[in-house]
Amino acid sequence: MTENFDVAIIGTGSGNSLLTADYDRLKVAIIERDVFGGTCLNRGCIPTKMFVYAADVAETVRHSSRYGVDARLDTVRWNDIADRVFGRIDPIAAGGEDYRKSLDNVTVFNGEARFTGERTLEIRSADGSSRHIVADDIVLAAGASPRIPPIPGLSEIPYHTSDTVLRIRELPRSLIILGGGFVAAEMAHIFGSFGVDITIISRGTLLAREDEDISREFTRQYSDRFTTYLNADILEAAPGGDGTVRIDVRVDGERISVAAEALLVATGRTPASETLALDVAGVEVDAAGYVVTDKFLRTTVPGIWALGDITNPAQLKHTANAEARIVAHNLVHPDDLRAIDLWPIPHAVFAGPQIASVGLTEQELRRAGTRAYVTATHHYGDVAYGWAMEDTENFCKLIADAETRVLLGAHIIGPNASMLIQQLIQGMKFGQTVDEMARGMLYIHPALSELVENALLKL
């Protein structure tokens, strides 16, 4: 039997937020193959930041003597942290699912969806049973999942991904992290702060997509803090002795074996498009598997929409939420379509140090070569609050159009970067010039925002 719906939503992360009051009169199917609530709530942004905050606390204790405060770190109660985090999050996920199930017009399907026709889906449950539905509109919001690289031997040894590593019940003494992106950076900070001996193995430098100055400084700090093998060829994974795992790498022509109690694979993410059999519906994906959409977030098939990590390589919750608002409107207002406008997209990496960024990097501008730009860098150590922090490493780098004087990019490495950048996002969005932002308003002295003020003044 095939059940009919007005709308079917595949994925319950930002997809779940589609159901505004407009949808009360529609018959809606929501399909989730994993835990209700999506990556951000269950495995991503929120739990990681809760662990990161505890990691920041541990690091503050560890470095407190720098400020004349002598303290000792006795224990990190990993299970208590995990229980606190998931004790808060898991009920939210469960409550969200229960709420949706309580609605008369919504049916929640727990299972994996795949297209069997342009508007028909088969949903297979974990128990092997299968149901078929038809929907007038279908929203692809199935997200993405960790990408597992084809490393010889990897499938024969135990390893974690960001989906599982925060749910372990005992901290390993040592952890190898494969990857150099934001997941690797945040996880190294979390586990390293909690006393785990970290080795990072990356095929390039760290956070290589950040502005080149930021990536260089971050790589330098992480190379001081952790054991790192950068620009490494990963040759093989194998069991080590005593239940450990072993990774063999080649760095600068030399073969090196690294062993640890645990392994985290953090080598990127793959959009969840493969399991959906999108080709059956005719939905186009790009070479990397991301669903192709137009500015109204329509896919190449009328009536099929997409949002979030399955369509946006940025893999950011705040863009997914903005996309969800657009789809929520457009789906029920076909004659009044709104275009998505995400520019400028900011992001942050909650590592130690923190990174925040918005707009273009200097290497992007140089490669494009189409506009004259000016840059300015100001260090935390050169503003009063940075003196208080005894910071000697971190900085704010700004890039502005040499002619129009508007910001093209802003990049911050250091404490509170994710907050400091918000006014620059605002300035970029509303077209304020560097000069207006620098001199047109007062900055509280001696707040850390003076870092931004001084970088603007330098421009």
Next chain:
Amino acid sequence: MTENFDVAIIGTGSGNSLLTADYDRLKVAIIERDVFGGTCLNRGCIPTKMFVYAADVAETVRHSSRYGVDARLDTVRWNDIADRVFGRIDPIAAGGEDYRKSLDNVTVFNGEARFTGERTLEIRSADGSSRHIVADDIVLAAGASPRIPPIPGLSEIPYHTSDTVLRIRELPRSLIILGGGFVAAEMAHIFGSFGVDITIISRGTLLAREDEDISREFTRQYSDRFTTYLNADILEAAPGGDGTVRIDVRVDGERISVAAEALLVATGRTPASETLALDVAGVEVDAAGYVVTDKFLRTTVPGIWALGDITNPAQLKHTANAEARIVAHNLVHPDDLRAIDLWPIPHAVFAGPQIASVGLTEQELRRAGTRAYVTATHHYGDVAYGWAMEDTENFCKLIADAETRVLLGAHIIGPNASMLIQQLIQGMKFGQTVDEMARGMLYIHPALSELVENALLKL
């Protein structure tokens, strides 16, 4: 002998920053009765924030177990903190003075100035010697100093003010703080975090000039954290036993004696106008002693200018710096006068919790009764980063014009308030509506700026 100058500047805080390139051709006298560099550098914003940062570190250690990180606070090395702070600051002050003294066109006078005529000053040195100068333009930038209230017995016992308390060489076991303003709040945080037993005695509530909700919550938190006697009549000060000091107060009709090893008087500040004999020059001051200026920062006497704490009750370095830029320009460009535009003036209190504020308070708006407004309050505990912080108390309160939808005031109590508010200052200054700021740009998820975003959305 009377020496002639083009410009005489009384005070070396923001006054010292007047000397732009425009002044290279002028003969300048700079007069300082205290340490070169002013309150902010030597006794105010900068050293207090350096101590506050160490206090924040100590508090993080003390509360780390809340996050699953068990740590012990062994010692606070007060002298090491003080040596670090003043070891950085004092050379800057000395270097600033040496630099000015090295300039051919600048003469630095160490002494106390007072008018002996409309353009003539007598400068008395500490050694009792006296010099006389005449200047075409005179800038009053002498600042302010702690106000000592007329409490019976106070002059017979030892006490500290914000000028001296950070330079003590040994932490007292207990400290009475008289006052409920920002100095009292920050000093209680510093010394309390370092283990000193704090008693705050205030004639009203704490931070009573803040928005009423902020003041109420701050008072509540400080009443939990410290011993407080609020709405207290201070009756008498006297020596206690064993070298302690004793303060007698009446609270709710009851007379109470409070004793402690040390006393800090933090009951407000007085502009340094009295010692200048301004009446001789004819410079008008208001009832509280602040020098009266027009929008070009001219006093009532042509050729005499004023800026900073001597003219601005806000007692803020960032307004003083903005005023200095105006005077620096206007003094040498009499035909191209620039008006001061400080609106909106933000400020922060770096206490525990932190406070930041800009624009009007709700009680000011209610009293004025001239415009319809709407308010919204969002708690740290209701955004994801606040979950990570386990915050249950702090919040952001916004007030907007009900009609135009622009912000009238923003008030934040809680961690990082001084940074979070900067985007709201920017929005107010450049006329962005609440709706533009709320929905017109992306906020990084899950950065703490989502607190501001959600408060804006609620409006």
